[in-house]
Amino acid sequence: MEPETYRLIQQREDLWRFIRNNPEWYRYLTREPDRISELELKSKQYFGKTLPQRLEKTQQNIQMIRLLMEMAGSWND
Numbered sequence: 001m002e003p004e005t006y007r008l009i010q011q012r013e014d015l016w017r018f019i020r021n022n023p024e025w026y027r028y029l030t031r032e033p034d035r036i037s038e039l040e041l042k043s044k045q046y047f048g049k050t051l052p053q054r055l056e057k058t059q060q061n062i063q064m065i066r067l068l069m070e071m072a073g074s075w076n077d
């Protein structure tokens with residue numbers, strides 16, 4: 001692997017953990033260092049950090065809060 005690519009991975013904990021969990025990416029980057037942007041995207045998807053994933057998680061949290069508020073309101077009746 002190119003030293004520059006390796007340094008980038010070492011500096012980013014998320015990329016380092018992703019490669020540890022998906023070792024085939026070490027081989028991909030050794031052969032094609034240009035795939036670093038693809039690695040970043042796959043890492044975000046893996047850890048649930050893409051915008052659609054974060055919006056879905058936020059919506060789920062809002063639904064849970066609404067449910068808890070409804071349950072708390074029904075106890076007062």
